[in-house]
């Protein structure tokens with residue numbers, strides 16, 4: 711299912727003295743099966759864009775097409791429920807939305823709300839808890855007895871239990887330790903690779919953009935200022951530094967070496983690429 715933005719603008723509190731731009735004339739397509747990263751400073755419009763992906767917000771102008779659904783300013787909320795199932799949203803600190811007495815009930819809540827019988831929803835919960843790397847033993851525990859990282863996994867399992875086609879992740883590793891972050895990013899990669907989920911990830915971690923994404927959207931003041939593959943986006947490190955968006959560690963290292971006379975083309979995104987380009991320049995052999 712592709713999601714296409716056609717000249718989408720969104721104004722908060724339109725028509726009041728407090729009106730403010732959330733999105734300005736955004737046109738792009740998030741392709742079915744892609745892994746899209748959205749980067750940009752605080753207030754650049756990332757969350758506003760995310761909320762258009764399942765019509766939590768509707769454009770003030772322009773059209774968002776989500777599979778068979780066309781969303782404009784005039785679209786009524788009546789028939790939008792299926793969208794909430796197709797596009798799963800994992801908000802920042804998603805664990806704060808857990809509320810049920812047991813992990814199983816919490817994960818089963820969403821599917822039951824969509825008419826799945828209790829027994830089937832609980833079976834889904836058992837399957838999803840494994841998908842997010844938790845032991846089945848947690849199913850009967852209170853979510854509030856788990857660690858913060860485990861609670862976040864339960865919240866993600868609840869979104870996965872809706873069996874969405876698109877998984878939207880708003881800074882899903884915020885507040886986790888480095889090992890927890892790595893595990894969580896690996897889990898999303900597996901869901902993408904093995905289950906064909908389209909992933910949309912908002913992140914400030916440029917290493918994650920380089921390592922996982924195949925498409926990048928760069929937001930600034932509500933506008934989409936650049937889009938392309940990570941290679942295209944990171945090919946212009948000076949622009950990213952000027953925008954204070956940061957670079958993947960490897961690219962940053964290569965950029966410093968470039969200032970010392972080394973040459974790189976294209977700019978390396980991974981350690982292996984860096985080594986392959988660097989070794990001949992210091993008299994070694996490229997590996998592999």
Ligand SMILES: Nc1ncnc2c1ncn2[C@@H]1O[C@H](COP(=O)(O)OP(=O)(O)OP(=O)(O)O)[C@@H](O)[C@H]1O
Pocket residue numbers: 722723730731732750751752753754755756757758759932
């Ligand atoms: N509920 C709201 N009412 C009014 N203005 C809002 C509201 N939410 C966001 N805005 C404004 O819309 C613009 C885009 O905000 P948005 O939250 O989409 O940015 P963001 O890139 O997601 O930021 P962050 O990284 O802090 O989450 C900002 O100028 C912000 O102040």
